[in-house]
Amino acid sequence: MSDCRSPTGHTRLTRPEGRSHPAGFRPGGEPEEGASTLYSPAMSADPAPGPPADPTVSVIICAYTLERWGDIQAAVDSLRRQSHPPHEVLLVSDHNPDLLERARAAFPAVRCMANSGPQGLSGARNTGVSAASGDVVAFLDDDAAADPDWVARLLDAYRDADVIGVGGGVLPAWKGARPDWFPDEFLWVVGCSYEGLPVTRAEVRNPIGANMSFRRAVFTSAGDFDPTMGRLGKDAAGCEETEFSIRARKASPGGRILLEPGAVCHHNVSPDRLTRQYFRRRCRAEGRSKALVSRLTGTDQALGTERAYVLRTLPRGVLRGLRALAGGDLAGGARAWAIVEGTALTALSYLVMSIQLLRGRFGAPS
Numbered sequence: 001m002s003d004c005r006s007p008t009g010h011t012r013l014t015r016p017e018g019r020s021h022p023a024g025f026r027p028g029g030e031p032e033e034g035a036s037t038l039y040s041p042a043m044s045a046d047p048a049p050g051p052p053a054d055p056t057v058s059v060i061i062c063a064y065t066l067e068r069w070g071d072i073q074a075a076v077d078s079l080r081r082q083s084h085p086p087h088e089v090l091l092v093s094d095h096n097p098d099l100l101e102r103a104r105a106a107f108p109a110v111r112c113m114a115n116s117g118p119q120g121l122s123g124a125r126n127t128g129v130s131a132a133s134g135d136v137v138a139f140l141d142d143d144a145a146a147d148p149d150w151v152a153r154l155l156d157a158y159r160d161a162d163v164i165g166v167g168g169g170v171l172p173a174w175k176g177a178r179p180d181w182f183p184d185e186f187l188w189v190v191g192c193s194y195e196g197l198p199v200t201r202a203e204v205r206n207p208i209g210a211n212m213s214f215r216r217a218v219f220t221s222a223g224d225f226d227p228t229m230g231r232l233g234k235d236a237a238g239c240e241e242t243e244f245s246i247r248a249r250k251a252s253p254g255g256r257i258l259l260e261p262g263a264v265c266h267h268n269v270s271p272d273r274l275t276r277q278y279f280r281r282r283c284r285a286e287g288r289s290k291a292l293v294s295r296l297t298g299t300d301q302a303l304g305t306e307r308a309y310v311l312r313t314l315p316r317g318v319l320r321g322l323r324a325l326a327g328g329d330l331a332g333g334a335r336a337w338a339i340v341e342g343t344a345l346t347a348l349s350y351l352v353m354s355i356q357l358l359r360g361r362f363g364a365p366s
Helices: 066-080 097-106 121-131 150-156 184-190 216-222 240-251 276-297 299-326 330-359
Strands: 057-063 088-093 111-114 136-140 144-146 163-174 211-215 256-269
Touching: 057 066, 057 121, 057 150, 066 088, 066 097, 066 136, 066 144, 088 097, 088 121, 097 111, 111 121, 121 136, 136 150, 136 216, 150 163, 150 256, 163 240, 184 276, 184 299, 184 330, 211 216, 211 256, 216 240, 240 256, 240 276, 276 330, 299 330
Parallel strands: 057 088, 057 136, 088 111, 163 256
Antiparallel strands: 136 211, 144 256, 163 211
16 A cells, blocks of 8 residues: 655745744644634634735535434544644535534534535535635545644645645545455545555646645636536445546646645545445446546546556556465455456446447536
C-alpha cells in the first residue's frame, strides 16, 4: 500500500501577526474556556494589518443514512480538532429529513441543510458548494475522519496560484479483518489510496472523492458536479469527481490539481465491502462510470491515468503475488488472481457500456 507520509520539507502555515493560534483555540484544536464555536466565520477574519491571510476553507460532509450516525459524529469531531480550524463546516442531508433533524440537534455549530438538488452524492455536494463561503471548498466523506493537520496540509498545497484543487491521502480503517486476497492495487474499490499513486506531493488528474478540495472560484467557471453521475445511496457508481476535475482544468488553462498524501483521512471500510461480491460489483460499476466519462470528455483524458496503472502498476502487483505464492504464501496467488479478475471485470464492463452508449441505449449526460 502507498505510504502516505508528507513530502520532505513540509512547511506549516503561518498565523496572522499578533495571534499564535486561532481565537478561542489552543494549539491542537482544543477549545479554551468560554470560547465561541469552532465554525464561526468570524474566527477566520482578522482585521488587523499583517501578512496576507491564508485562504479560508469550507468543509462539506454529505450524508444520506442514519445507519452511519456514529461515523458522521466521528467526521464532525475530527474537524473540531484541526490545528487550523476550518472557516465553516456544512453537513448536507441527502433527502433524509430524520437525519437532518438529528444533525441540527447534535451539531449546533455546523450548518446543516437539506440537499436542494437531485438525490445523490453529486446533488448533495452541489448544495454544499452553493452555500459555502470559504475560498477553498473541501469534501470529507461521512464515514471518514481527518487527521488534526488535514486542513493545514491541504492549504499548504494551495500556495501556488495555479493550483485549483488538492486531494489528500485516504487510508483504510478496516471494520473487519482485511481479506488476505485483497490487493493494495485495488484499494480504490473501497475508496482509499491505492498502490500506484504518488507518495509525495504531485500533480494528478483527479483526487479521491473522500478527501478532496477545490478553489470555490473553480465552480463558477467550470460548473457543478454532474448530478447524472456519482453515487445514489449504496450503489457502487462513481467517477463524478473525475469528470469534474477534467472539466475544471479545461475551464482553468494552466491550472493544476495536486495530490498531497500528507493530508490524511481515515476511511471506514465496513464488513459488507470486504466480500468478493462487493469487489466484483464495484469493479463493474467503475467500468460503466469510466465509459460515461469517456463519452463526455474523450478517452485520452478519461483513461490517461488508467493506462499507466494497467501497464505498470498491475503487472508488478501480479508478479509480486506470484513470487509470494512461490515462496509458500497461498494468499499471494489469491491477490494476483484478484488483480487479474478485477481488471477483466472493469474492462469488460467499460466495453459493454461503451457499446450501449454508441447504440443509444443510454443517454450520455449533456
